[in-house]
Amino acid sequence: MPEYRYTVVFEPAEEGGYVVTVPALGGLTTQGETLAEARAMAKEAILGYLEALAKSGDEIPVEHGPAQVESVAVTL
Numbered sequence: 001m002p003e004y005r006y007t008v009v010f011e012p013a014e015e016g017g018y019v020v021t022v023p024a025l026g027g028l029t030t031q032g033e034t035l036a037e038a039r040a041m042a043k044e045a046i047l048g049y050l051e052a053l054a055k056s057g058d059e060i061p062v063e064h065g066p067a068q069v070e071s072v073a074v075t076l
Helices: 035-056
Strands: 009-012 018-022 028-032
Touching: 009 035, 018 035, 028 035
Parallel strands: none
Antiparallel strands: 009 018, 018 028
């Protein structure tokens, strides 16, 4: 079975823990109380999403190189 690798973004949640998004998979989102839990939840969510795509015969998205993630400041 091929291995797929995706950029995963971990953002601190207001209520604690982390919100996790996977931009290359339509913004797939999950969460976890710790980074370790959030990482495990991300792997589980990605696997479930890819399995659903494969089962329905849809193409599995491939990330073409690592994403560039930056912080941008604006003044209001």
